[in-house]
Amino acid sequence: xxxxxxxxxxxxxxxxxxxxxxxxxxxxxxxxxxxxxxxxxxxxxxxxxxxxxxxxxxxxxxxxxxxxxxxxxxxxxxxxxxxxxxxxxxxxxxxxxxxxxxxxxxxxxxxxxxxxxxxxxxxxxxxxxxxxxxxxxxxxxxxxxxxxxxxxxxxxxxxxxxxxxxxxxxxxxxxxxxxxxxxxxxxxxxxxxxxxxxxxxxxxxxx
Amino acid sequence: xxxxxxxxxxxxxxxxxxxxxxxxxxxxxxxxxxxxxxxxxxxxxxxxxxxxxxxxxxxxxxxxxxxxxxxxxxxxxxxxxxxxxxxxxxxxxxxxxxxxxxxxxxxxxxxxxxxxxxxxxxxxxxxxxxxxxxxxxxxxxxxxxxxxxxxxxxxxxxxxxxxxxxxxxxxxxxxxxxxxxxxxxxxxxxxxxxxxxxxxxxxxxxxxxxxxxxxxxxxxxxxxxxxxxxxxxxxxxxxxxxxxxxxxxxxxxxxxxxxxxxxxxxxxxxxxxxxxxxxxxxxxxxxxxxxxxxxxxxxxxxxxxxxxxxxxxxxxxxxxxxxxxxxxxxxxxxxxxxxxxxxxxxxxxxxxxxxxxxxxxxxxxxxxxxxxxxxxxxxxxxxxxxxxxxxxxxxxxxxxxxxxxxxxxxxxxxxxxxxxxxxxxxxxxxxxxxxxxxxxxxxxxxxxxxxxxxxxxxxxxxxxxxxxxxxxxxxxxxxxxxxxxxxxxxxxxxxxxxxxxxxxxxxxxxxxxxxxxxxxxxxxxxxxxxxxxxxxxxxxxxxxxxxxxxxxxxxxxxxxxxxxxxxxxxxxxxxxxxxxxxxxxxxxxxxxxxxxxxxxxxxxxxxxxxxxxxxxxxxxxxxxxxx
Numbered sequence: 001x002x003x004x005x006x007x008x009x010x011x012x013x014x015x016x017x018x019x020x021x022x023x024x025x026x027x028x029x030x031x032x033x034x035x036x037x038x039x040x041x042x043x044x045x046x047x048x049x050x051x052x053x054x055x056x057x058x059x060x061x062x063x064x065x066x067x068x069x070x071x072x073x074x075x076x077x078x079x080x081x082x083x084x085x086x087x088x089x090x091x092x093x094x095x096x097x098x099x100x101x102x103x104x105x106x107x108x109x110x111x112x113x114x115x116x117x118x119x120x121x122x123x124x125x126x127x128x129x130x131x132x133x134x135x136x137x138x139x140x141x142x143x144x145x146x147x148x149x150x151x152x153x154x155x156x157x158x159x160x161x162x163x164x165x166x167x168x169x170x171x172x173x174x175x176x177x178x179x180x181x182x183x184x185x186x187x188x189x190x191x192x193x194x195x196x197x198x199x200x201x202x203x204x205x206x207x
Numbered sequence: 208x209x210x211x212x213x214x215x216x217x218x219x220x221x222x223x224x225x226x227x228x229x230x231x232x233x234x235x236x237x238x239x240x241x242x243x244x245x246x247x248x249x250x251x252x253x254x255x256x257x258x259x260x261x262x263x264x265x266x267x268x269x270x271x272x273x274x275x276x277x278x279x280x281x282x283x284x285x286x287x288x289x290x291x292x293x294x295x296x297x298x299x300x301x302x303x304x305x306x307x308x309x310x311x312x313x314x315x316x317x318x319x320x321x322x323x324x325x326x327x328x329x330x331x332x333x334x335x336x337x338x339x340x341x342x343x344x345x346x347x348x349x350x351x352x353x354x355x356x357x358x359x360x361x362x363x364x365x366x367x368x369x370x371x372x373x374x375x376x377x378x379x380x381x382x383x384x385x386x387x388x389x390x391x392x393x394x395x396x397x398x399x400x401x402x403x404x405x406x407x408x409x410x411x412x413x414x415x416x417x418x419x420x421x422x423x424x425x426x427x428x429x430x431x432x433x434x435x436x437x438x439x440x441x442x443x444x445x446x447x448x449x450x451x452x453x454x455x456x457x458x459x460x461x462x463x464x465x466x467x468x469x470x471x472x473x474x475x476x477x478x479x480x481x482x483x484x485x486x487x488x489x490x491x492x493x494x495x496x497x498x499x500x501x502x503x504x505x506x507x508x509x510x511x512x513x514x515x516x517x518x519x520x521x522x523x524x525x526x527x528x529x530x531x532x533x534x535x536x537x538x539x540x541x542x543x544x545x546x547x548x549x550x551x552x553x554x555x556x557x558x559x560x561x562x563x564x565x566x567x568x569x570x571x572x573x574x575x576x577x578x579x580x581x582x583x584x585x586x587x588x589x590x591x592x593x594x595x596x597x598x599x600x601x602x603x604x605x606x607x608x609x610x611x612x613x614x615x616x617x618x619x620x621x622x623x624x625x626x627x628x629x630x631x632x633x634x635x636x637x638x639x640x641x642x643x644x645x646x647x648x649x650x651x652x653x654x655x656x657x658x659x660x661x662x663x664x665x666x667x668x669x670x671x672x673x674x675x676x677x678x679x680x681x682x683x684x685x686x687x688x689x690x691x692x693x694x695x696x697x698x699x700x701x702x703x704x705x706x707x708x709x710x711x712x713x714x715x716x717x718x719x720x721x722x723x724x725x726x727x728x729x730x731x732x733x734x735x736x737x738x739x740x741x742x743x744x745x746x747x748x749x750x751x752x753x754x755x756x757x758x759x760x761x762x763x764x765x766x767x768x769x770x771x772x773x774x775x776x777x778x779x780x781x782x783x784x785x786x787x788x789x790x791x792x793x794x795x796x797x798x799x800x801x802x803x804x805x806x807x808x809x810x811x812x813x814x815x816x817x818x819x820x821x822x823x824x825x826x827x828x829x830x831x832x833x834x
Contacts (some may be wrong), residue, residue, distance in 0.1 A: 104385040108378060115437045118334045118443060119371050120767035121740030123787050131481075163401030163555070163587070 077202050081149070084189020085203050086178035091188065094179025097172055101161050102135075110136030110183045136183040141206070149193070150200035153177055170195035236808045246802055247292045247775035250516055251316035255324035257302050257309070264453045267302035267334055267762065268326070273297045275519040276464045280764040281801075284456030291459070291801055294519060295320075302326045303334045323808025335743060336767050342375070344443040344743065347696070348373050348462040355421075362415035363408060363425075366652075367675050370442045370695060370720060373429065378439035380430045387422060399586040401555070403607045403632045407650055414651070414673040437703040444744040446681060446719040448760050459801040460764050462785065462793040463514055463521065465489060465504065479507035482531070482553060486790045489784035491536045493545075495566070498808025500547055501537060502784055502794050507553070509534045511545060511564055513591060514794050516807040525696045527571045532557060535606075536592045536772075540599050541814065543567065548577060548590035548603050561603055561614055561621075575614055575621060582623035583608040592636040594644055596659060602644045604633035611636065611644065611657060626655055635725070637679035639706070640685050647676040647689060654679060654689055654704065669702040669711050672809035676702075678725035678772065683732065689724035699723050701734060701751055714751060717758055719744055725772045730812050737770035737783055748773065748781055748797045761797055770795075777812040778803060 079085060098106075106112050112134035134140045144152055157173045159165050168176070174195045184187065193199070268288045270279040273809035281290045281706075282303070295318045301311045308331035316322055347370060351357055364373060378386075382543045388394070392406025400406050408417060465487045468475045476484050483723060488506040495501060498517065504510040508530030510523045526534060526547070533552025539545050543566060549559040563573025577590050586702055588608035595601055601614040605623075609631035613622045626633060632650040639645060644657040648666075652674030656665045669676075671691050679689040686703050693699040699721030716723060724738035733752050738760075740746035746760040746769055752758075763770070768785030777782055781797040798804055 088300050099381050099385070104389055108382055117342045117375050119375050119441070120368070120742040121746060121769060121787065122371070123739065123769045123771075139600075154483040167398065203297050 041049075077205060079202055080204050080206065081181055081184075081186040082207060083203075084187045085149070085191070086181055086188055086193045087190065088182070088188045090175050090178040090192045091182035092179075093172075094175035094177070094182075097168065097176050098179050101168070102176070103160070105132035106135050110134060111138065112139075112179070114139070135180055140180075141184060145206040147205055148201050149177060149203035149205060150197055152180075152205065153195065153200050218531070223701045236387070247806075249318055251293040251295055251318060252289070252291045252313070252321040253293060253298070253300070253316065253324060254287070254321070255326060257283050257286050257288065257326045257328060259304070259307050260330070261307070263304040263307055263328070265450050265455045265762075266302050266307070266328065267764070268302045269764065270298065271299045272519075273299055274467070275302075277519050278458040278460075278764060280462070280463045282452065282455035282458060284452050288456070288568050290815070291802055292461075292807060300324060300326065302328055303331075304328060305335065306333045308333050317749035331357060334745065334762075334766050342439045342441060344441050346445065350432075350440050350442055350637070351695075352432065353414070354428060355424040356426075358416050359421050359425040359548055360428070361697075362673075363417055365695045366673060367404075369692075369741075371434055375439045375441065377435060377439060379435045380426060383429045383433075384538075387426065398565075400607075400813060401587060403649070403664050407630065407632075408451060417483075430763070441742040442720075443515070444719040444741055448718060448744065448747065448762070449758070450760060454759060454799075455761065457800045457802065458761055459798045460761075460795060461516075461807075462764055462795040463516070463519060465502075465512065465792045465794075466521070473508065474506045475481070475820065478532075482507040484789075489787065489788075489792045489794060490534075490786055492774050492781070492782045492794060493537055493539050494774060494776070494809040494811055495543060495545075496541075496810075496814055497805065499809050500782055500794055500796075500809050501539065503537045503547060503596060504792070505534055505550075507531055508550070511537070511547065512794070513566065516796070516809060524569065525832045527562065527574065533559070533589060535590075538593045538595060538601075540595055540601075544573065546593055546601060550589045550591055551587070555589070559588060559590050561590065561601065561612070575619075576604070577603060577612050577621065578608075578610075579621055580623065580626065583610050591599055592634060594636045594638040596638045596642040596644070598642075600659075602638070602657075602659075604636045604646055605636060606632055606649070609633065611646065613659075624657065624662065624664075628653060628655060628666055631655070634676070635680075637680055639681045639687070645679055645681070645687055646734075647679045649675070649677060650674050652676050652691065654687065667704060667711070669700075669704075669707075670713050671697070671700055671702065680727050681723070682734070684727040688726045688728070688734055692722040692724045693720045699738075701726060701736065703753070714753075714756065716751075718747075718749075718760070722751070722769075724770060727773050727775050727781075729775045729778060729781075731779070735773055735775055735781050737773050739769040740767050742786075744769075746770065746785070746787070748783065750799070759799075761799070763797075764793060764795070765793075774809075774811075776809050778805065780809065782803075782809055 107115055113132040114134055153173060156176060157166055161167060174193045178193050209693040217657065240819065253270060259601055268281050268283065270290055270293065272294055279290050279293060281288050289511045293316055296317055297349065298314045298316055299311045300314060302309045307328040309326045312324060312326060314322060314324060351360065360373060377726055390408040391410060392400065395406050419510040434498045452524055464795040467825050474487055479485065479698055486759040487504050490505045492504040493501050500514045500516060502512040509526040510530065513522045531553040533550030534547055535550040537545055545566065546561065547559045547565040559577045561573065561575040561577050562571055578588065583605055585608050588605055590603045591606040593603045599616050603612045605611065610623050610625045611633065613624065614806045626834045628648050628651060630650050631648055633646045634649040635647040637645050642659050644659060646655045648655055652669065652672055654667045669691065675692040676689045679687060681687055685706050687706065689702045691700040691702055698715040700716060701723060703712045718738065720741055724739060726734050726736040732819055733750050734752065735748065735750050738749050745766045748761045748763060763785065765788050768788040770783040771786055773783050779799060783795050783796055785793055
């Protein structure tokens with residue numbers, strides 16, 4: 001699976017993801033660790049031979065260290081759903097699950113029961129699925145703003161489908177989550193959502 | 208004294224004694240009536256006149272006691288109205304008619320006062336609910352144009368879902384296929400049903416057009432007429448409710464509202480605010496031997512509510528174990544125990560119990576497993592309606608589970624009897640005077656009889672079949688009455704099964720899209736029933752007189768609140784709960800003739816459990832109670 005922390009840039013400026021496993025995706029290439037390490041060591045030697053440059057570098061490194069540690073203390077490894085945390089392929093798989101398992105109550109575009117007008121005189125019994133909340137749009141984003149993808153994933157997996165929660169596989173729930181992000185117009189990215197807790201906890205919902 | 212004079216004296220003496228006896232007895236009766244009338248006489252009256260810039264009929268005058276949160280509602284006749292039996296206190300009075308309404312007038316009433324009031328209506332919202340943005344009305348034939356697929360909708364869908372359910376829910380073909388799949392039980396190979404509606408229509412259903420070709424025609428029809436670009440629409444009522452203004456002017460409704468929980472408590476508490484819409488939700492009513500009215504509140508937390516109509520005081524009793532395991536109906540036995548079995552609740556897969564509440568100790572003294580031997584194998588199984596036989600044995604229907612449980616009082620044993628009808632969804636349950644148990648089958652529109660002696664089932668299909676029946680009842684001649692909902696253009700009906708001949712007779716309700724729910728006889732043989740409203744046709748309490756086949760309709764105070772159950776007193780008052788009310792859940796009563804009110808208490812003619820005849824048990828109970 002691709003990882004984003006080894007990203008470099010191609011000549012056209014598009015991000016290239018270094019693939020430790022040597023994947024064949026056209027945006028990825030195997031890492032050339034030998035040449036990269038050599039270039040870095042050569043540059044470090046030139047800097048250390050010049051006291052003025054050495055002092056400047058020390059100041060920059062110290063500042064970076066302070067700033068970095070401060071950021072780390074606030075949001076260690078945090079990302080936002082705006083950072084492209086799922087892929088379009090994954091969202092397509094989620095859409096298929098949604099059509100099969102969710103569309104009956106949450107409706108085409110995730111509007112939920114609120115999209116159905118109150119029918120005066122209709123028994124409360126016959127309203128059906130009154131609890132189906134919106135899973136897209138302003139009500140959804142307001143409800144989940146600032147919370148993590150892990151919380152949303154947990155809610156989905158522990159309550160849905162109604163009457164038979166946890167009936168989907170963890171990856172299928174992650175795919176559904178990807179579709180909800182697409183439905184809410186959060187951008188797609190290059191890597192898929194996994195059901196791993198540490199990954200989902202690192203993703204914050206909101207614009 | 209000669210013999211003739213002596214004989215004359217004896218005769219006069221005897222006549223005198225007879226006269227004294229008659230006067231004593233009738234005087235006693237007069238005293239009782241006078242005492243009862245005194246109960247009403249000590250209250251207040253209000254009458255007056257209503258004017259408007261345009262003609263109106265049977266305007267509805269709402270007289271709200273602000274101190275007790277009770278509303279009395281009466282009707283005008285030629286612009287005049289009157290009311291009685293009003294508790295002393297502070298009142299807010301207003302009047303509404305179609306497209307007309309008045310300002311609120313405040314008035315304070317003292318005991319015994321007969322106050323007068325004049326009210327002026329002007330153009331306004333009136334009795335009908337405010338229109339909703341984006342929803343329009345149209346004629347039935349415009350919303351449902353003729354074509355392939357309509358037959359499936361009218362016979363398959365509208366049987367239960369009424370004519371606005373589909374038109375209010377436009378959606379894509381994906382959603383319509385999911386809806387069809389839900390009704391056909393598309394997911395049931397992978398899991399148990401989670402509602403008694405799910406899978407109610409399989410591909411093998413033979414009661415109406417539902418073959419594969421017809422299902423595809425249905426999908427094409429709804430996608431074309433109710434697709435994602437369509438707007439929600441309601442069917443316009445094409446027939447006015449026939450109202451008899453003179454008869455209505457004798458009638459009076461009273462609604463005793465359930466107190467709304469303070470913020471952060473009860474139905475508004477953090478635990479329950481998101482459950483059951485955060486509201487109180489009145490369902491069914493029954494009377495106890497003391498004239499109190501009991502109600503099941505299906506909101507969360509579940510409550511039993513006891514109302515003393517003579518004072519307006521209410522008391523709530525929470526159900527056990529968190530008050531969230533499901534409730535629906537109730538019944539009261541001759542010992543005063545209030546029975547209330549568990550329904551779905553927030554733990555729809557739990558083991559459900561038959562609960563019995565003793566008002567004397569204010570404790571749930573009976574918590575009886577409803578299916579101790581796990582005869583019903585559904586993971587989800589819920590109980591609902593009940594009936595008591597003459598030995599006070601209890602029979603409880605499993606609406607989710609397709610069976611009845613019998614709790615035998617003498618032994619405490621529970622036996623479960625699966626119902627013979629495939630996929631049975633038992634709704635109303637009653638006992639006849641021969642101790643047969645009768646059940647309305649929600650899924651098919653059949654009626655099932657359980658012979659409690661030889662434990663055999665017999666099914667009856669009314670002339671209108673398939674149909675949708677929820678409640679049923681028995682009259683003094685032991686006939687079985689059931690209410691059949693309308694279905695598209697086919698009217699709603701009352702059906703009578705004569706047990707002596709085995710023949711059905713049906714009577715069409717002369718209303719636009721009647722959905723008669725419960726049906727219940729009064730002491731004069733009239734059949735009373737609650738009729739569910741439509742978006743522009745008021746909810747009704749209605750009367751059918753089988754002798755001359757006439758109908759009478761009484762618009763309820765809350766236009767759009769349906770009612771599932773009615774109970775009739777020995778004086779002919781009809782008690783109900785406006786179940787569909789979102790804002791004003793209540794216990795309500797209709798007095799068809801307010802001048803006949805002698806007490807505000809609610810008493811069955813022959814005592815609990817409310818049989819319309821003096822069964823041996825109730826006779827014994829009545830004698831015991833009178834000692």
